Amino acid sequence: MAVDRGRYTCVLAGAGPDVRTVTAMRARELGRKSVVVGDRVGLVGDTSGAPGALARIVRIEPRRSVLRRTAEDDASTAEGRLERVVVANADQLVIVSALADPPPRTGFIDRCLVAAYDADIEPLLCLTKADLAGPEAVLDYYTELELPYVLIRPDSALDALRSLLAGRLSVLVGHSGVGKSTLVNRLVPEADRAVGTVSAIGRGRHTSTSAVALRLPALPGAQDDPGWIVDTPGVRSFGLAHVSAESLLHGFPDLVEATVDCPANCPHTPDETDCALDAWVTQGRADPRRLASYRRLLASRAGETDPRGEADPRGRPE
Numbered sequence: 001m002a003v004d005r006g007r008y009t010c011v012l013a014g015a016g017p018d019v020r021t022v023t024a025m026r027a028r029e030l031g032r033k034s035v036v037v038g039d040r041v042g043l044v045g046d047t048s049g050a051p052g053a054l055a056r057i058v059r060i061e062p063r064r065s066v067l068r069r070t071a072e073d074d075a076s077t078a079e080g081r082l083e084r085v086v087v088a089n090a091d092q093l094v095i096v097s098a099l100a101d102p103p104p105r106t107g108f109i110d111r112c113l114v115a116a117y118d119a120d121i122e123p124l125l126c127l128t129k130a131d132l133a134g135p136e137a138v139l140d141y142y143t144e145l146e147l148p149y150v151l152i153r154p155d156s157a158l159d160a161l162r163s164l165l166a167g168r169l170s171v172l173v174g175h176s177g178v179g180k181s182t183l184v185n186r187l188v189p190e191a192d193r194a195v196g197t198v199s200a201i202g203r204g205r206h207t208s209t210s211a212v213a214l215r216l217p218a219l220p221g222a223q224d225d226p227g228w229i230v231d232t233p234g235v236r237s238f239g240l241a242h243v244s245a246e247s248l249l250h251g252f253p254d255l256v257e258a259t260v261d262c263p264a265n266c267p268h269t270p271d272e273t274d275c276a277l278d279a280w281v282t283q284g285r286a287d288p289r290r291l292a293s294y295r296r297l298l299a300s301r302a303g304e305t306d307p308r309g310e311a312d313p314r315g316r317p318e
Contacts, residue, residue, distance in 0.1 A: 002037060002211070008024045009022070012047060013040075019049070021049055022047045024043055025055075025056055036085045036087060037087050037088070038169060063088045065089055065091070067085070067086040069084055069239055071084070071239050072239045083241075086171065087230050090119070091121060091169050092121060092123070093170070093171050094172045096174030096178050098128045099132060102177050104138050109138075114240055115240065122148075124150070124170070127152065129152075130151040131153045150164065158186060158187065165226075166222075184231045191231070212230070240300075245298060258276045258279075258280035258285070259276060259277070262274070267298075
């Protein structure tokens, strides 16, 4: 459920919400294998959860999914080569984006989609602050993907979101200031995640400092598993150096069909005259902003551009 300075907070399989959590440490036999939030592990020792009790993690079960990110896109740098596992065994990536204050960043959303498709987990777009702006521009940008989405207002019920979280382990990611911690506190009132303010220039300060898995409270009268959410620290970038150029295209399924007509080993760059992507867009079969975003990610992976130079859905640079 959480990792803190060499101590791992675990919950026993099948344990109810009122059962004590277990504090554990890594066993030496694990070697350099990392243990992350979402891992299923084997425990030995004192698993009572009593004060002062300490168990040992002796085994990590095979992961069915791994959500990764790098600090940078460029694999030629130390930061770009260093992969960080965000969470293991996730079923769903909930991309939290504000519709205003700060404005939505489709470049960041695109990165999260690439990471989700690469990890083989389902994406869900969660648009907050829907009382300040409408979702039309963002939804129009992603219309060909048919992304599932929910709109969140400060006073709106969370029934639609709760139904999409039920029975799943869902990871919440989003820039600081988009209202992610506020949303987490509404979903799990006892979580008490820190909530910060948005600065005058539209950038929120970081309010969550570590990933933590939180059990969703049971819905009244419901017998099904309410699910778990993993709250993650606010991130300023979602590096994709670990994703191959070919896998990068999986984040843009609206462009995939066009590449059938590309020459072998086509780099899909703007200077490749035989690339079929340009004709595909010219024919109106994909949004030109999507192609621009894909090529921007390609260039940033090669260290050619600043990955933060993303455009908002209205076409203005952020």
